[in-house]
Amino acid sequence: MSGNMATTSGELRAHNRVRLLRAVHDCGATLTRSRLTRGLDLARGTASVLVGGLVEDELLHEKPAPEHPRGRPTLVPGPHPRGPLVLAADLREDAWELAACELGGRVTVLAEQDHDGTPEGALLPLGAAIRAQRGSPRGRVVGAGVAVAGPVRAGGLVDVPHLRWRSVNVPELLGLPDGWVRVGNDTALAGLAEARRGLLRGVQVALHLHVDFDLGGVLVVGGHPLGGASGMGAEFGHMPLTGGSEPCMCGAHGCWALEVGANALLRHLGLAYGGGRGRDQARLLLARAAAGEEAASAAVTANSRALGRGIAALVNAHDPEVVTLSGLAPDLHDRAAPALSRAFEDGLMTIRRDRPPRIIPSALGRRGSLLGAMESVFDAFLTPEGLATWLSVRS
Amino acid sequence: MSGNMATTSGELRAHNRVRLLRAVHDCGATLTRSRLTRGLDLARGTASVLVGGLVEDELLHEKPAPEHPRGRPTLVPGPHPRGPLVLAADLREDAWELAACELGGRVTVLAEQDHDGTPEGALLPLGAAIRAQRGSPRGRVVGAGVAVAGPVRAGGLVDVPHLRWRSVNVPELLGLPDGWVRVGNDTALAGLAEARRGLLRGVQVALHLHVDFDLGGVLVVGGHPLGGASGMGAEFGHMPLTGGSEPCMCGAHGCWALEVGANALLRHLGLAYGGGRGRDQARLLLARAAAGEEAASAAVTANSRALGRGIAALVNAHDPEVVTLSGLAPDLHDRAAPALSRAFEDGLMTIRRDRPPRIIPSALGRRGSLLGAMESVFDAFLTPEGLATWLSVRS
DNA sequence: GTTTTTTGTTCACGGCTAGAGCATAATGAG
DNA sequence: CTCATTATGCTCTAGCCGTGAACAAAAAAC
Numbered sequence: 108m109s110g111n112m113a114t115t116s117g118e119l120r121a122h123n124r125v126r127l128l129r130a131v132h133d134c135g136a137t138l139t140r141s142r143l144t145r146g147l148d149l150a151r152g153t154a155s156v157l158v159g160g161l162v163e164d165e166l167l168h169e170k171p172a173p174e175h176p177r178g179r180p181t182l183v184p185g186p187h188p189r190g191p192l193v194l195a196a197d198l199r200e201d202a203w204e205l206a207a208c209e210l211g212g213r214v215t216v217l218a219e220q221d222h223d224g225t226p227e228g229a230l231l232p233l234g235a236a237i238r239a240q241r242g243s244p245r246g247r248v249v250g251a252g253v254a255v256a257g258p259v260r261a262g263g264l265v266d267v268p269h270l271r272w273r274s275v276n277v278p279e280l281l282g283l284p285d286g287w288v289r290v291g292n293d294t295a296l297a298g299l300a301e302a303r304r305g306l307l308r309g310v311q312v313a314l315h316l317h318v319d320f321d322l323g324g325v326l327v328v329g330g331h332p333l334g335g336a337s338g339m340g341a342e343f344g345h346m347p348l349t350g351g352s353e354p355c356m357c358g359a360h361g362c363w364a365l366e367v368g369a370n371a372l373l374r375h376l377g378l379a380y381g382g383g384r385g386r387d388q389a390r391l392l393l394a395r396a397a398a399g400e401e402a403a404s405a406a407v408t409a410n411s412r413a414l415g416r417g418i419a420a421l422v423n424a425h426d427p428e429v430v431t432l433s434g435l436a437p438d439l440h441d442r443a444a445p446a447l448s449r450a451f452e453d454g455l456m457t458i459r460r461d462r463p464p465r466i467i468p469s470a471l472g473r474r475g476s477l478l479g480a481m482e483s484v485f486d487a488f489l490t491p492e493g494l495a496t497w498l499s500v501r502s
Numbered sequence: 503m504s505g506n507m508a509t510t511s512g513e514l515r516a517h518n519r520v521r522l523l524r525a526v527h528d529c530g531a532t533l534t535r536s537r538l539t540r541g542l543d544l545a546r547g548t549a550s551v552l553v554g555g556l557v558e559d560e561l562l563h564e565k566p567a568p569e570h571p572r573g574r575p576t577l578v579p580g581p582h583p584r585g586p587l588v589l590a591a592d593l594r595e596d597a598w599e600l601a602a603c604e605l606g607g608r609v610t611v612l613a614e615q616d617h618d619g620t621p622e623g624a625l626l627p628l629g630a631a632i633r634a635q636r637g638s639p640r641g642r643v644v645g646a647g648v649a650v651a652g653p654v655r656a657g658g659l660v661d662v663p664h665l666r667w668r669s670v671n672v673p674e675l676l677g678l679p680d681g682w683v684r685v686g687n688d689t690a691l692a693g694l695a696e697a698r699r700g701l702l703r704g705v706q707v708a709l710h711l712h713v714d715f716d717l718g719g720v721l722v723v724g725g726h727p728l729g730g731a732s733g734m735g736a737e738f739g740h741m742p743l744t745g746g747s748e749p750c751m752c753g754a755h756g757c758w759a760l761e762v763g764a765n766a767l768l769r770h771l772g773l774a775y776g777g778g779r780g781r782d783q784a785r786l787l788l789a790r791a792a793a794g795e796e797a798a799s800a801a802v803t804a805n806s807r808a809l810g811r812g813i814a815a816l817v818n819a820h821d822p823e824v825v826t827l828s829g830l831a832p833d834l835h836d837r838a839a840p841a842l843s844r845a846f847e848d849g850l851m852t853i854r855r856d857r858p859p860r861i862i863p864s865a866l867g868r869r870g871s872l873l874g875a876m877e878s879v880f881d882a883f884l885t886p887e888g889l890a891t892w893l894s895v896r897s
Numbered sequence: 898g899t900t901t902t903t904t905g906t907t908c909a910c911g912g913c914t915a916g917a918g919c920a921t922a923a924t925g926a927g
Numbered sequence: 928c929t930c931a932t933t934a935t936g937c938t939c940t941a942g943c944c945g946t947g948a949a950c951a952a953a954a955a956a957c
Contacts, residue, residue: 114514114517114518114521114542114543114544114945115912115944115945115946116511116514116911116912116913116914116943116944116945116946117912117913117945119508119509119511119514119912119913119914119944120912120913120914122508122509123509123913123914126509139935140935140936141934141935141936144935147509148509149509149914149915150914150915150916151915151916151935151936151937152914152915152916152917152936152937152938152939153913153914153915154936155936155937155938156913156914156937159937175923175924175934175935176924176933176934177923177924177925177932177933177934178922178923178924178932178933178934178935179920179921179922179923179933179934179935179936180922180923180934180935181934181935181936182936258821258853260853266853268852312728312729312735324819326728328723328728333707333721333723333728333820334707334820334821339821340707340819340820340821342818342819342820342821342851343819345815345818345819345851346741346743346815346816346818346819347742347743347744347745347815347849348741348742348743349742350742350745350746350747350756351745352745357818357851357852357853358850358851358852358853358855359814359815359818359849359850359851360848360849361745419754420740420741420742420754421741423737423740423741423752423754424719424735424737424738424740424741425728425729425735425737426653426729426734426735426737453755454742454754454755455753455754456737456740456752456753456754457663457752457753458653458655458661458752458753460753509914510913510914510915510943511912511913511914511915511942511943511944511945512914512943512944514913514943514944514945515943515944515945518944518945534904535904535905536903536904536905539904544945544946545945545946545947546904546905546906546946546947547905547906547907547908547945547946547947547948548944548945548946549905550905550906550907551906551944551945570903570904570954570955571902571903571955572901572902572903572954572955572956573901573902573903573904573953573954573955574902574903574904574905574951574952574953574954575903575904575953575954576903576904576905577904577905
C-alpha cells in the first residue's frame with residue numbers, strides 16, 4: 108500500500124520529487140525527460156524545476172538521448188555519478204554474493220564467496236565486505252539489503268530450519284545497525300523483484316513460488332509481497348496441501364515443502380539430504396531424469412505433481428492472475444509438465460477452470476533475490492523521509 | 503490500496519476534503535472538529551475552510567458537542583440531513599435484509615424478507631426494494647452494496663455452489679447498473695467491516711473466517727480484504743488443509759470447507775444437508791452438544807478440530823496478528839475450545855509458537871456483511887472522484 | 898464580574914503547479 | 928545551404944492552497 112500522503116505544499120513538492128525519481132528508477136533510467144513529463148502528467152515547467160533540483164542535489168544526472176525523432180533533443184535523466192548507491196547481498200545456503208546498485212537498477216557485482224553454512228562462517232565475512240564498501244565512496248551508500256533463505260522476524264532475527272539457524276541476529280553478526288541493513292526473505296524479495304522488473308509488472312494479484320532446497324511462496328499484491336520484505340508471511344510451503352502427515356523440520360506436519368524441492372528429490376531416492384548440501388546433486392538428478400533414467404524421472408514426476416496440486420490449492424484460495432516460478436521450479440515445470448498440469452487442473456475449483464492463471468518461469472532467474480534486496484532498500488530511500496536524510500547528510 | 507496521489511494544488515484540496523470526510527465516517531461522527539483538526543494535523547484555519555466547504559456542499563452538518571471541558575465550545579461534524587445515503591443489502595441463503603446508511607455508519611433497516619433460494623426469487627424482490635429507495639430522497643442515494651454468499655467475478659457474476667447458482671448476473675437481475683450496485687462476497691465484506699469498525703481496526707495483517715453453511719476466509723491487509731470486495735480471493739475454505747480427499751461441490755477435492763460449518767455438522771450425523779436449508783437444525787445441534795449429548799458433541803468436536811488445524815496452516819503461511827471468527831465459528835470456539843486449541847497448536851510451525859495470534863470472535867456478529875457492503879460503497883464514494891460526481895449531480 | 902482557556906475566523910505570506918510565451922535545437926523539404 | 932517545421936527546455940505570471948499569527952468568541956473556573 109503505497110499510502111502516499113500530502114497535506115501541505117511542501118509535502119506536495121516532496122511527493123512529486125519522489126514520483127519522478129521512482130519513475131526514473133522503475134524504467135531503468137531509459138525514459139527521456141519529455142516522456143517522463145507526459146507520463147507523470149506534469150507541466151513542462153514543473154518538470155524543469157523538479158529535475159533541476161534533483162540534479163543540484165546530486166540525485167540525478169542528465170545524459171543526451173541516443174535517438175530522437177524530431178524537434179529539440181531531450182535528455183535522459185539517470186543516476187548521478189556521485190549519487191546514491193545501494194548494497195545488495197544474496198545469502199544462499201552455501202555461498203553469498205554482494206553487489207552495488209545505482210538508481211535505475213544497474214548492478215555491479217563486488218564479491219562472491221562460499222561459506223560453511225554456520226551463522227558466523229557466513230555472516231562475518233559478508234559483514235566485513237559490506238562495512239568496507241559502506242564508507243568508501245564518501246556518503247554515497249544509503250543502505251544495504253540482504254536476502255536470506257528463511258523467515259525474518261522483526262529486528263532481523265532469522266530462522267533457517269534446514270541449516271539449524273535459530274533466531275540468528277543477522278544485523279548484529281554483520282556488525283551493522285538494524286534499519287540501515289534490511290534483512291528479507293529470499294522468496295519474498297524475489298517476488299518483489301519480479302513485480303518491479305520481471306513478469307509481474309502491472310499485475311495486481313500474483314503468486315510467486317521459489318523452489319530451492321525448500322519451497323517458499325508469497326502473494327504479490329499491487330507490487331508488494333505480502334508480509335513486507337521480511338517475509339514472515341512467505342511460508343506457503345508449510346501448509347499441508349498434499350495430504351501427507353509426516354513431521355517437518357519446521358515443527359508442523361504434512362507440509363507441502365516436504366514434497367517439493369531439492370530435499371524432496373533426494374529424499375524420494377533415499378539419498379542423504381539437508382544441511383544445505385546437495386544442490387549440485389539435485390541438478391544432476393534433474394539431468395538424469397531428462398536422460399530418461401526411471402528412478403530419477405519418478406522422483407521428478409512426484410515433485411511436479413505435488414507442486415501442481417499445491418498451486419491449485421493456492422489458486423483456489425487467492426485467485427491470482429499469474430503464477431511465477433523461480434529456483435528449481437522452472438526445471439520441474441519443464442521436465443514433467445504433464446504431471447504438473449494434470450495435478451494443477453484436478454485441484455482447481457470449477458469456477459477457476461474457465462480461466463486458470465498462467466504458470467510461467469520467472470524472468471529474472473537466480474538474480475531475483477538480489478534484485479529484490481536492492482528494491483527493498485530503494486523502496487525505503489525513494490520516500491520523502493529517505494530523501495530528506497540524503498539531503499541532511501550532504502549539507 | 504489507498505494509493506492517494508496529489509500532484510496539483512487542486513488535488514491537494516480534494517485529498518484533504520476526503521481525509522476529513524473519511525475521518526468523520528470512520529469515527530462514527532463522534533469526534534469534535536477540534537479533535538479532527540489535531541488528528542489530521544491540519545491548521546485551524548485550514549480545517550475551518552474545509553469544513554465550511556463540505557457543509558456548503560451538503561456533505562457535512564455540524565451539531566453542538568454534548569460536552570466540552572473548557573474554552574469555546576466546539577462542534578461535531580456529522581452527516582448532513584440532505585447528505586449522501588448508501589444502500590446496503592445482505593443476501594443470505596434463505597433471506598435478505600436491506601438498510602440505508604448515512605455518513606458515519608448509522609444504519610436504518612428498511613426491509614427484511616425470506617426467499618426461496620432461487621436467483622429470481624431472491625433478487626427480483628430485492629431489486630424492486632432497492633429501486634424504490636433509489637430515487638425517493640432526491641439524489642441522495644449514491645450507491646448500493648450487496649453481500650452474497652459466494653465468489654463474485656468481474657461484472658457481478660456470482661456462483662453459490664450449494665444453492666446451485668452458476669454465473670448468476672446479480673446486477674442484471676436486480677435491474678440496476680453494474681458499478682452503481684457493488685456486489686461482494688459476504689466473508690470478504692465481513693472482514694472489511696471488521697477492519698473498519700470491529701476488532702481489526704489498526705491491525706496490519708489479519709485473518710477473518712466466516713463459518714455458515716460453508717466456510718469462507720479472507721486475509722485483511724492494511725484495512726483491505728484481499729481480492730477486493732468481490733472476494734474471488736476469499737476462498738480459503740477450498741484448500742485441502744485437513745488431509746481429506748472427498749470430492750467437494752466446488753469441483754476440487756478434500757476441501758477444508760467439507761469439514762467445517764453447518765453442512766459438515768449435519769453430514770457428520772448422517773442428516774440431510776445442502777440447499778441452504780438447515781441453519782436452525784445446525785443451531786439446534788450446537789445446543790444439544792452444549793447439553794451434553796454425545797453424538798452432537800462428537801460432531802462439534804470434529805468440526806472444531808478441523809477448524810483449528812486449518813487455522814494453523816493459514817497462520818503458518820500468512821503470519822497474521824489476529825484471527826477473527828464470525829458466523830458459527832464463535833460457537834465452535836466456545837463449545838469445543840480445547841479441541842480447537844490443541845489442533846491449532848499442533849499445526850503451528852515452531853517459530854510461530856512463541857507468539858501465536860489470538861483467535862477471537864468478531865465484534866459485529868451477524869451484522870458484519872451488511873456493514874461491509876456499506877463500507878465498500880463508501881470506499882468508492884469517499885474519493886476525489888466520488889465526491890466530484892456528488893457535486894456535479896447537485897449543481 | 899473577571900480571568901483563563903480553548904476554539905473559530907480572518908488574512909497576509911510563502912510555496913507550489915499550470916500554462917502561456919519565448920528560446921533552442923534538431924529534422925526535413927526545397 | 929536555407930528555411931519552415933516540430934518538439935522540447937526555460938522563464939515568468941497567475942491562481943490556488945495550507946500555515947500561522949492576530950483577533951474574536953464563548954464557555955468554565957475563580
